[in-house]
Amino acid sequence: MTMRHPPLSDAALGIWPAYRRDVYGILVVFAASIAGYFMFPDSLALLTRIVSIALLVLSLDLVVGFCGVATLGHAALYGIGAYAAGIVCLRAGITDPFLLVTIGAGAGAGAGLVMGAVLLRTHGLPQLVLSIAFVQLVQEGANKASAYTGGSDGLAGMMPAPIFGMFAFDLWGRSAYLFAIFLLVVVLAILAVVARSPFAMLCRGAKEDPVRVEALGVSIRPVLLRMYAISGAIAGVGGALGMLATQVVGLDGVSFELSANSLVMLALGGVGSLYGALGGTVAFMMVEHMVAAINPFHWMTVIGGLMIGVVLVAPRGLAGGLDDLQRRMFGRNSETRR
Amino acid sequence: MITFFSIAVDAVAYGMALFIICIGLSLMMGLMRVVNLAHGAFAMIGGYLASYATMQLGFGYFAGIALAVLGTVLIALPLEPLLYRRIYGKPELMQVLMTVGIAFAAIGIVNYLMGPTLKTIPLPPILATPVDIGFRNIAGHRLFVIASGIVVVAALWIAIEYTVLGVKLRAAIEKPDMARALGVRTSAYFLGCYVVATALAAFGGAVGAEFLPIEPFYALRYIVTFLVVVSVGGAGSILGSLFACLLLGAIDVTGRYLVPDFGNFFFYLSVILVIFAYPNGLMGRAR
Numbered sequence: 001m002t003m004r005h006p007p008l009s010d011a012a013l014g015i016w017p018a019y020r021r022d023v024y025g026i027l028v029v030f031a032a033s034i035a036g037y038f039m040f041p042d043s044l045a046l047l048t049r050i051v052s053i054a055l056l057v058l059s060l061d062l063v064v065g066f067c068g069v070a071t072l073g074h075a076a077l078y079g080i081g082a083y084a085a086g087i088v089c090l091r092a093g094i095t096d097p098f099l100l101v102t103i104g105a106g107a108g109a110g111a112g113l114v115m116g117a118v119l120l121r122t123h124g125l126p127q128l129v130l131s132i133a134f135v136q137l138v139q140e141g142a143n144k145a146s147a148y149t150g151g152s153d154g155l156a157g158m159m160p161a162p163i164f165g166m167f168a169f170d171l172w173g174r175s176a177y178l179f180a181i182f183l184l185v186v187v188l189a190i191l192a193v194v195a196r197s198p199f200a201m202l203c204r205g206a207k208e209d210p211v212r213v214e215a216l217g218v219s220i221r222p223v224l225l226r227m228y229a230i231s232g233a234i235a236g237v238g239g240a241l242g243m244l245a246t247q248v249v250g251l252d253g254v255s256f257e258l259s260a261n262s263l264v265m266l267a268l269g270g271v272g273s274l275y276g277a278l279g280g281t282v283a284f285m286m287v288e289h290m291v292a293a294i295n296p297f298h299w300m301t302v303i304g305g306l307m308i309g310v311v312l313v314a315p316r317g318l319a320g321g322l323d324d325l326q327r328r329m330f331g332r333n334s335e336t337r338r
Numbered sequence: 339m340i341t342f343f344s345i346a347v348d349a350v351a352y353g354m355a356l357f358i359i360c361i362g363l364s365l366m367m368g369l370m371r372v373v374n375l376a377h378g379a380f381a382m383i384g385g386y387l388a389s390y391a392t393m394q395l396g397f398g399y400f401a402g403i404a405l406a407v408l409g410t411v412l413i414a415l416p417l418e419p420l421l422y423r424r425i426y427g428k429p430e431l432m433q434v435l436m437t438v439g440i441a442f443a444a445i446g447i448v449n450y451l452m453g454p455t456l457k458t459i460p461l462p463p464i465l466a467t468p469v470d471i472g473f474r475n476i477a478g479h480r481l482f483v484i485a486s487g488i489v490v491v492a493a494l495w496i497a498i499e500y501t502v503l504g505v506k507l508r509a510a511i512e513k514p515d516m517a518r519a520l521g522v523r524t525s526a527y528f529l530g531c532y533v534v535a536t537a538l539a540a541f542g543g544a545v546g547a548e549f550l551p552i553e554p555f556y557a558l559r560y561i562v563t564f565l566v567v568v569s570v571g572g573a574g575s576i577l578g579s580l581f582a583c584l585l586l587g588a589i590d591v592t593g594r595y596l597v598p599d600f601g602n603f604f605f606y607l608s609v610i611l612v613i614f615a616y617p618n619g620l621m622g623r624a625r
Binding site: 064070118122125128129130132136140257264297300301302304306307308311 | 425430431436442443446454558562565568602603606613619
């Protein structure tokens with residue numbers, strides 16, 4: 001920037017580099033996903049699943065990183081999105097993928113409102129237990145309502161229509177993966193805007209110092225509840241994507257295990273950073289894929305060690321670790337992320 | 339009436355087994371403020387060691403359990419200064435992450451060493467035979483579990499409420515700085531609390547193996563139940579935990595006998611309602 005330009009206001013100076021960073025970030029994610037398409041043409045199903053879970057982890061980041069909610073039950077929203085899309089596809093004959101994703105998002109948002117209303121009443125341990133009880137309750141409900149959900153057999157036989165009527169969900173998962181990339185980029189763009197909005201700052205403020213924010217005349221719960229609904233919508237998109245890609249919805253989509261794993265992925269990547277959430281998911285699922293192929297129980301040991309290591313060495317996750325590294329190498333304050 | 343009685347005995351015995359395991363978790367969460375999701379792993383290790391000592395090494399039931407408690411404490415002891423001390427006072431997320439990691443690693447290692455099959459702890463003749471208590475016969479093992487639970491309640495209650503040790507422990511937890519200034523070695527008391535919690539977990543895992551079968555996924559499968567018990571009872575409250583264990587044990591066992599189709603649905607629904615109404619647990623201290 002030279003002196004000849006008219007002086008920019010402080011706000012514009014502060015915001016534009018931030019958005020530029022997001023644009024670059026999304027471009028990098030997009031390029032990496034496209035590269036994955038050409039580099040691993042035989043594992044597109046795995047890549048699609050990674051994107052689907054990444055959406056769940058991103059949505060978890062919104063409630064953990066921005067609202068400070070401790071939850072071990074976030075997969076409930078993912079699974080509800082998947083079941084809603086699957087049931088509508090089977091029963092109502094709606095097969096358009098975009099419409100199904102929208103339905104998944106709506107169901108997730110509704111479930112997010114309910115879950116938020118339950119969880120936001122308490123803090124700490126009771127909140128954690130409430131979240132576990134919530135996901136177990138949803139799983140039990142899905143198991144019992146077998147007329148709609150297929151119970152423990154799961155829901156199968158969905159036949160989503162081709163995307164734009166042209167690209168069918170084929171056996172190789174090509175169109176599913178490209179559809180997944182499209183969803184991921186759209187969600188990232190939305191989240192980049194949300195994360196910089198005054199609304200998200202208010203959520204962070206409420207997380208850091210609820211008393212002071214209340215004193216400013218803001219009633220906290222509706223604000224956090226709104227964030228929970230956004231988070232639920234994104235988790236629902238992830239669930240609907242999983243349904244479209246595999247054409248199966250199972251009880252494991254609403255499980256405590258998936259909830260716990262997604263929290264691990266988030267912490268691994270770095271809480272409060274959208275790209276950290278992405279990186280954590282990719283790292284976790286790649287290691288899982290490789291080690292679990294050898295022996296699923298070695299996988300448990302490895303991931304357990306990984307989790308302990310993250311807490312001891314990089315409490316702010318991969319993203320936090322990279323930030324520190326950048327600061328040390330370039331000697332300047334990179335943008336503060338939390 | 340006969341059904342009612344046998345359900346009641348089973349429910350009380352199951353509740354007591356739960357209590358022996360959960361009270362350690364309750365102490366760690368209520369007194370030390372550590373969300374220890376690896377607690378189930380310690381109970382599992384206790385069960386495995388007891389099974390190994392009785393089946394492979396040929397020890398008796400009671401000696402096997404004693405060895406299991408000792409062994410579990412020895413395994414858990416180095417973890418306190420190495421791992422747990424780093425998460426005291428840290429955000430819940432960090433505690434959850436570290437302790438779930440310990441549980442995961444325990445599952446993987448236990449499966450590697452002992453295999454994925456169910457392990458049993460054979461009962462000695464004195465516990466395997468029914469005991470006549472006048473108007474009915476009760477399985478000896480059930481009686482033993484109930485008696486153990488009562489002893490644990492009494493011992494903990496007296497130790498925490500009425501001994502100098504208990505006073506100093508409570509001081510170290512309530513106001514660590516002040517306690518240190520008065521010459522209480524707080525880190526030693528934290529370590530002691532951790533050891534007692536682990537020993538109780540191992541004991542409960544071994545005597546409760548009839549109710550909660552010993553297998554590698556034990557560590558995660560039952561931690562949800564344990565957490566529910568602790569938060570319903572109120573973390574740190576001995577009587578609250580006892581009450582919650584008996585109540586939830588009764589709901590669980592009765593439900594399984596009478597309405598097996600409903601599964602856990604009403605169990606978790608009632609948990610949500612209780613926590614909704616009493617966020618600090620039925621007998622928890624308000625924070």
